[in-house]
Amino acid sequence: MTDQTGATTSDYNFAYLDEQTKRMIRRALLKAVAIPGYQVPFASREMPMPYGWGTGGVQVSAACLTPDDTFKVIDQGADDTTNAVSIRKFFEKTADVETTEHTQDATIIQTRHRIPEAPLTEDQILVYQVPIPEPLRFLEPRETETRKMHALEEYGLMHVKLYEDIARHGHIATSYAYPVKVEGRYVMDPSPIPKFDNPKLEMAAIQLFGAGREQRIYAIPPYTQVVSLDFEDHPFDPSKADAPCDLCGADHTYLDEVIIDDAGGRMFVCSDTDYCAGRQAQGHRGRLSPEAAE
Amino acid sequence: MYVAVKGGERAIDNAHTWLAEERRGDTSVAELSVAQIREQLSLAVNRVMAEGSLYDPDLAALAIKQARGDLIEAIFLIRAYRTTLPRLGHAEPVDTGKMACDRRISATFKDVPGGQVLGPTFDYTHRLLDFALEAEGLPPAAETSEAQTGDTPRVTEFLNKGGLIQSEARSDATPPDMTHAPMQYPAGRPLRLQALTRGDEGFVLSMAYSTQRGYGRNHPFVGELRIGKVAVEMDIPELGFAIEIGEVTLSECETVNQFAGSRTEPAQFTRGYGLVFGQTERKAISMALVDRALRWEELGEDNLGAPAQDEEFVLAHSDNIQATGFLEHIKLPHYVDFQSELELVRKIRRDAAEAAMQEAAE
DSSP, rough: OOOOOOOSSSSSSSTTTHHHHHHHHHHHHHHHHTTTTTEEEOOOOOOSSSSSSHHHHHHHHHHOOOOTTTTEEEEEEEEEHHHHHHHHHHHHHHTEEEOOOOOOOOOOEEEEEOOOOOOOOOOOEEEEOOOOOOOOTTTOOOOHHHHHHHTTTTOOOHHHHHHHHHHHSSSSSBBSOOOOOTTTEEOOOOOBBBBBGGGGSSSEEEEEEETTTTTTTEEEEETOEEEEOOBTBOOOOOOOSSSOTTTTSSSSOEEEEEOOSOOOOOEEEEOOOHHHHHHHTTTOOOOOOHHHHH | OOOOOOOHHHHHHHHHHHHHHHHOOOOOOOOOHHHHHHHHHHHHHHHHHHHHHHOOOHHHHHHHHHHHTHHHHHHHHHHHHHHHHHHOBBBBBOOOOEEEEEEEEEHHHHOOTTTTTTOOHHHHHOOOOOOOGGGGOOOOOOOOOOOOOOOOOOOOHHHTTTTBBOOOOOOOSSOOOTTTSSSSSSSOOHHHHHHTTTTHHHHHHHHHHHHHHTTOOEEEEEEEEEEEEEEEEEEEEETTEEEEEEEEEEEEEEEEOOOOOOSOOOOOOOEEEEEEESSSHHHHHHHHHHHHHTTTTTTTTTOOOOOGGGGHHHHOEEEHHHHHHHHHGSOOOOOOOOHHHHHHHHHHHHHHHHHHHHHOOO
């Protein structure tokens, strides 16, 4: 099979999807960029990986990739988690593009559950895998209703939910997939990133969100205003573990907690593995770095 | 010193090699051929074709072999392959009235023109394990008779002639295709039927069963069930007329349902419709029941709040490939989100403990 963008050694078209399908996805992407935060329905295809495992992100990446791109995939912030490996391999095989683990070298980064720590640039695209694109879904299960609520900008239900959290727990009890309002109009689910990442949603790169099973695409164009929902007396709090990274000493990154023995011993490490490795290469050390621990 | 787990890539490769070995099983036992699966596990093949939305017994058999007999996994393989196939055009609507029936029964009449034909069915067998099948050998030859020629009339049409059953609106509109357009609600009947015919057999069965047990009861009879081959014709633009390009086996079910009449319509019977690839009659009957339940609005019935009456509920959850993918994705690492939950729960507990201490001190 041949294609318009470049030859591949694979039996499938460049980046798996046929050109007509990619055009359909690109049209949805253009609409999404034109209406920030609005969920655009698209005719999601059945992909050779399961729904819920990144089919939306994969389709968006496939529609954006060109043979000159350098591709990076992270899951939980790490390049070597199993599903990130699987998706990276998929595009190595079907698109034959360069891949990298270095955030600054990538032109397209597909992610699940994290935004890289290093600031992204105008030359980069960040593609999110989204399980449930509808921020109102758990308040109202019906699509017919939630579409109406978005159309009427009727977001009272969401504020009531957040208020009830505070009344019950003293805090807003949402720690990831924390809802945001985009450019003062649409309430949007930023995908299940920890709320620590929410402030980074205002960035220089284009952010594209793909939900395959739910057949929705949405976007945040560069430098778009993104506000995490909160109250004046309960301002948004992008919290993280109260510790520095035990490998690179960073105190400004999102941390994974790793259990290291049966006695409840723990260590904290950067969830963004590339960022952590970069800092260690620059000589930063943490409590349990090999030299420090000796 | 703990070393963060690396090597996802090697683990994946090794897991897949092991999987291939397990798939083959004990190598002292002869390997199954795709042809054996196609011929001897044909009802599994039929289910994979129906829910995979691709009529190709050889590919379905291959998928079953590759999936180690896990039919949902096999359906997934077929669906993923199907997406890559170019869409050449649309066939003409098949005429099931011209079906060469292997099986054709009606529960609403003792006998019907064209006759009752039991065909190769499990019905009326006693479900006793047949240990004779453990030994290999040919089954006794079945009796044969002359094939019936000519059209087989539809049972529901006999009722329609007397105006006793509601007639269906005819339309030449090109039906929508959920594999090429995003689902939007309300979906309408053509899209509902497409979703049901490729929906999970177990789900559609349970939805249908729930209507029989009282959740949106509409009292169905099998007006007619027929299984057999029909010709598929396609209009070839270069020729200017339709030619036969092959044939497919279909199971078709029309139910006759009670209908007491409404404010606007006199009492008459109503229909539910099921049509599925292959010999898949459980699915075809289930589909007809669910179709009928979903027609409450169009027929002026009350919404009783039954799950099977809820179009969005039924259609959004009938696809087993969507369901299994999303269900199983919770196996993927979620430790970043879990970490943020952990922080939140700790914080709430800390605040509560501090508040309790303060109260005790006062």
